[in-house]
Amino acid sequence: MVRLYHALIRSLLVSIVLLPTWLAYVIPFFRMKKLGATISPEVWKKKHRRYARRFYWLSVKLRGGLYAASFAFRVLRLSP
Numbered sequence: 001m002v003r004l005y006h007a008l009i010r011s012l013l014v015s016i017v018l019l020p021t022w023l024a025y026v027i028p029f030f031r032m033k034k035l036g037a038t039i040s041p042e043v044w045k046k047k048h049r050r051y052a053r054r055f056y057w058l059s060v061k062l063r064g065g066l067y068a069a070s071f072a073f074r075v076l077r078l079s080p
Contacts, residue, residue: 010062017058021051 024047031037 013058013061017054021055024051 028037028039028043028047032039
């Protein structure tokens with residue numbers, strides 16, 4: 001039961017942090033590539049500072065869980 005609780009809480013934390021981060025980068029990128037909008041480098045730096053803090057908090061909170069997930073994805077990508 002404890003493992004189920006941890007899995008649910010961790011997946012909720014990951015989705016709360018990573019989904020807004022992904023959207024924050026994808027939406028301006030889409031606007032830039034498809035709609036021709038110009039986005040200044042200051043805006044990208046501000047976004048990076050904001051979301052890097054959240055991602056760092058998440059990685060500390062999960063204590064290496066994201067590293068393990070990235071390793072698993074890398075292994076899956078490299079396998080034939």
